[in-house]
Amino acid sequence: xxxxxxxxxxxxxxxxxxxxxxxxxxxxxxxxxxxxxxxxxxxxxxxxxxxxxxxxxxxxxxxxxxxxxxxxxxxxxxxxxxxxxxxxxxxxxxxxxxxxxxxxxxxxxxxxxxxxxxxxxxxxxxxxxxxxxxxxxxxxxxxxxxxxxxxxxxxxxxxxxxxxxxxxxxxxxxxxxxxxxxxxxxxxxxxxxxxxxxxxxxxxxxxxxxxxxxxxxxxxxxxxxxxxxxxxxxxxxxxxxxxxxxxxxxxxxxxxxxxxxxxx
Numbered sequence: 001x002x003x004x005x006x007x008x009x010x011x012x013x014x015x016x017x018x019x020x021x022x023x024x025x026x027x028x029x030x031x032x033x034x035x036x037x038x039x040x041x042x043x044x045x046x047x048x049x050x051x052x053x054x055x056x057x058x059x060x061x062x063x064x065x066x067x068x069x070x071x072x073x074x075x076x077x078x079x080x081x082x083x084x085x086x087x088x089x090x091x092x093x094x095x096x097x098x099x100x101x102x103x104x105x106x107x108x109x110x111x112x113x114x115x116x117x118x119x120x121x122x123x124x125x126x127x128x129x130x131x132x133x134x135x136x137x138x139x140x141x142x143x144x145x146x147x148x149x150x151x152x153x154x155x156x157x158x159x160x161x162x163x164x165x166x167x168x169x170x171x172x173x174x175x176x177x178x179x180x181x182x183x184x185x186x187x188x189x190x191x192x193x194x195x196x197x198x199x200x201x202x203x204x205x206x207x208x209x210x211x212x213x214x215x216x217x218x219x220x221x222x223x224x225x226x227x228x229x230x231x232x233x234x235x236x237x238x239x240x241x242x243x244x245x246x247x248x249x250x251x252x253x254x255x256x257x258x259x260x261x262x263x264x
Contacts, residue, residue: 026264030055032242045084051257057240059092074111088112093119118173122152134169141173141198146181154182156192171196177203180221181211187225194233203242213244216256227263
C-alpha cells in the first residue's frame with residue numbers, strides 16, 4: 001500500500017530528477033553557412049567536420065532566392081552534406097516577395113531536408129507563407145536585420161506585430177548581432193520572442209549603428225547572458241553561429257565554436 005508520505009517522497013524525487021535533466025539539457029550548436037561564404041562547398045564541409053558541427057542553416061548567398069539558384073545546386077550540396085553526416089535543418093531564403101519565391105522556398109527547403117525556412121516578407125504574403133508552410137509541414141522564421149536604411153524588422157516588437165494573427169507555423173529567426181546593431185537589448189529580445197523562436201543566429205558586433213562583427217563575447221551582444229536566457233526559456237532549436245567577415249575565417253570560427261560550447 002502506498003502511503004501519503006511515500007507518494008509525496010516519490011513525487012518529489014521524480015520532480016527533482018526532471019529538474020536535473022532539464023538543467024543538464026544543452027543547447028544545440030550549429031553554424032550558419034554564410035560564415036564560410038568565401039570557401040567552396042567542399043572546403044566548407046571540411047571545416048564543419050573538423051569542428052564536429054552536425055547541423056547547419058544554409059545561408060550562403062548563392063543559394064538565396066535573389067541569386068536564382070538551380071535545383072541541381074541543392075541536389076549536389078544535399079548529397080555532399082549527407083555523405084559528411086551534416087544535416088541542414090534550416091534554409092535561409094532572404095526576401096520572399098511573391099508566390100514564385102514562395103514556391104521555390106518550399107521546393108529548395110525540402111530538397112535540403114530542412115524543417116525551417118528563414119527569411120523576411122511583408123504584407124499579405126505572410127498569410128500565404130503561413131498557409132503554404134503549414135500544409136507542407138515546415139516552419140518560417142522572420143529574420144531581423146540591421147541595414148543603414150530602415151528595415152521592416154529591426155526590433156522584437158517589429159517581429160511580434162508581423163506575427164499577430166498568424167499560426168504557430170510562423171515565428172522568429174532571431175539574429176542577436178543584428179538586434180544589437182539596431183540598438184536593442186539582446187537578452188530582452190530573447191525573452192520577448194521566446195514563444196516564437198524557430199532559429200537563433202549567434203553573432204557579436206562591435207557597436208550599435210554598425211555591423212562590424214567581432215569574436216563572440218568581445219562585443220556588445222551580451223552573448224553569455226543570451227545563452228543563459230535561452231536556457232531559461234527552454235529554447236530547443238538550433239543556435240547557429242554566424243560570423244560575417246571577409247577573408248580567412250577558419251581560425252576565428254574555431255575560437256567562436258570553442259567559446260560557444262562552454263556556454264551550452
